Amino acid sequence: AFRNLPPGPKGLPLVGNILRAADNDWLASPQRRDDYGDLMYLSVFGQGILVVNSQRVAVDLLEKRSNIYSDRPQSISLNEFLTESLLFVFTGYSDLWRRLRRPAVEGFSKSIVSDFYPIQNREAIMLALSLIKSPPMKKHFQRHSWSIILSINYHLPPVESEDDPVIVGIVNHVERVLHEIEPGARLVEYFPWMRYIPNKLAKWKRDAQYWFIQDSLMYERLLGKVADDLAKGIDQPSFGATLIKNREKYRLSEREQAWLVGSMLSAGGETTSTALHWWLLALLVHPEVQVRARAELDEVVGYARPPTFADLPSLPYIRAMVKETLRWSPAIPFSVPHASSADDWYDGMFIPKGTVVLPNVNLINSDSTVFGSDSASFNPARYLDEKGQVKPLMEGREEGHVSFGYGRRVCPGKYVAEGTLGIDFATLLWALRFERPEGAEGELDVRTLVHTGIGAYPVPFECRAVPRFAEAETLLKEALDLYE
Numbered sequence: 001a002f003r004n005l006p007p008g009p010k011g012l013p014l015v016g017n018i019l020r021a022a023d024n025d026w027l028a029s030p031q032r033r034d035d036y037g038d039l040m041y042l043s044v045f046g047q048g049i050l051v052v053n054s055q056r057v058a059v060d061l062l063e064k065r066s067n068i069y070s071d072r073p074q075s076i077s078l079n080e081f082l083t084e085s086l087l088f089v090f091t092g093y094s095d096l097w098r099r100l101r102r103p104a105v106e107g108f109s110k111s112i113v114s115d116f117y118p119i120q121n122r123e124a125i126m127l128a129l130s131l132i133k134s135p136p137m138k139k140h141f142q143r144h145s146w147s148i149i150l151s152i153n154y155h156l157p158p159v160e161s162e163d164d165p166v167i168v169g170i171v172n173h174v175e176r177v178l179h180e181i182e183p184g185a186r187l188v189e190y191f192p193w194m195r196y197i198p199n200k201l202a203k204w205k206r207d208a209q210y211w212f213i214q215d216s217l218m219y220e221r222l223l224g225k226v227a228d229d230l231a232k233g234i235d236q237p238s239f240g241a242t243l244i245k246n247r248e249k250y251r252l253s254e255r256e257q258a259w260l261v262g263s264m265l266s267a268g269g270e271t272t273s274t275a276l277h278w279w280l281l282a283l284l285v286h287p288e289v290q291v292r293a294r295a296e297l298d299e300v301v302g303y304a305r306p307p308t309f310a311d312l313p314s315l316p317y318i319r320a321m322v323k324e325t326l327r328w329s330p331a332i333p334f335s336v337p338h339a340s341s342a343d344d345w346y347d348g349m350f351i352p353k354g355t356v357v358l359p360n361v362n363l364i365n366s367d368s369t370v371f372g373s374d375s376a377s378f379n380p381a382r383y384l385d386e387k388g389q390v391k392p393l394m395e396g397r398e399e400g401h402v403s404f405g406y407g408r409r410v411c412p413g414k415y416v417a418e419g420t421l422g423i424d425f426a427t428l429l430w431a432l433r434f435e436r437p438e439g440a441e442g443e444l445d446v447r448t449l450v451h452t453g454i455g456a457y458p459v460p461f462e463c464r465a466v467p468r469f470a471e472a473e474t475l476l477k478e479a480l481d482l483y484e
């Protein structure tokens with residue numbers, strides 16, 4: 001089977017940007033598995049891309065052979081100049097990545113994340129209050145998601161608006177990064193000798209170096225405040241503080257620390273906000289889900305106070321809804337691309353070194369043999385057993401879906417993300433009823449993806465949030481006072 005590449009379309013319909021997954025709808029269609037099977041090989045701008053259409057093969061490659069499938073696609077302009085490989089999400093599989101990965105996993109482990117509950121609880125209440133006040137949801141979701149992740153990383157107080165300069169700085173940084181990884185964005189990827197062109201003659205290089213310095217300063221300033229606080233004896237739980245306090249154990253330079261915290265920040269803002277949008281859309285399409293969630297909240301929490309993290313263990317339907325939201329909605333429909341670091345063979349097919357590997361998350365999350373014939377619809381109850389307790393459904397995956405990726409690269413922020421969504425869903429459904437504005441007509445579009453980098457939002461839609469009972473707002477405000 002020498003050089004027998006996996007099958008794939010010839011005369012590609014997609015010349016587009018695969019990392020932005022612009023042709024995602026075509027790729028994620030179940031028809032593709034019928035056409036090409038579990039492995040589908042494409043070539044885009046000369047770059048080999050393997051789309052993996054089944055959980056079996058994804059696990060075989062990305063987990064059982066993780067020693068050669070844990071790299072990221074390498075972009076010279078990104079990793080050599082714009083970030084000097086310090087943006088952890090895209091750091092190649094290397095000693096540097098291992099040094100960055102350990103503190104990220106330990107700092108956001110299942111047992112540590114309860115330190116962040118007060119931040120998430122406070123923010124859930126603030127989100128409910130802002131939805132009562134004014135409808136455009138998008139800016140509230142964004143402010144909320146960034147505010148949480150900023151507080152978790154630096155112990156900052158809540159940000160006032162989504163136009164806060166700190167948020168704008170990070171969002172702009174993310175934009176620059178995503179631009180660099182678009183295939184075709186930079187000639188240097190095709191003519192690697194161009195990296196040696198003197199700065200004077202290469203604007204792309206000057207710009208990238210300039211922004212590396214600016215972004216380093218931005219992240220160093222943010223972490224510097226935490227260091228100042230610690231020096232003054234102010235010791236509040238935050239990921240930044242954990243890194244500084246464990247400097248010796250983790251062996252990271254100050255610049256590496258600053259970028260690692262920045263990486264957790266930039267990876268955790270937009271993703272959370274995206275998941276909230278898909279959830280809200282699901283609630284509008286499936287009002288019966290709201291009814292069932294409210295019944296659970298009425299029974300467990302009642303009407304005298306909003307929910308807290310202490311209630312979540314008694315709210316299985318809400319926790320099932322977290323799983324179902326991430327399963328049903330492709331927040332990052334092809335995960336963050338992996339790349340192979342050695343030649344490999346699978347089922348007689350050849351997978352060359354340097355192949356970009358994309359798990360077809362959408363397709364795997366809707367496998368009807370695992371999730372049932374109604375896998376396309378939003379139904380949190382699929383995650384409940386006969387006793388009403390949460391079950392994972394998927395073998396070997398406690399979260400019950402593959403939206404957090406695979407193997408050694410699996411999302412280190414997953415417990416924080418689940419916590420945020422859990423308390424948000426409980427608080428918002430306790431306080432509010434979500435409905436389409438009067439006069440809104442036509443079917444809501446649940447399938448079209450609006451791409452933002454590697455993530456995907458639903459098509460914008462209108463929604464009204466109506467307080468469920470007269471005292472809801474007052475009770476939320478009282479609960480918020482406890483956090484002041």
Ligand code: HEM
Pocket residue numbers: 088089090101104108263264265267268269271272275326331332335336337338403404405406407408409410411412413414416417
């Ligand atoms: C709904 C929320 C989220 C989703 C759907 C999500 C999804 C993902 C996915 C699919 C990956 C790629 C995994 C792979 O390569 O196989 C990833 C990686 C990552 N995520 Fe998340 N994520 C979310 C929230 C967060 C949060 C809140 C944080 C930070 C606290 C975070 C930090 C990261 C980091 C740093 C990586 C890179 C890991 C590495 O390359 O080794 N994520 N995430």
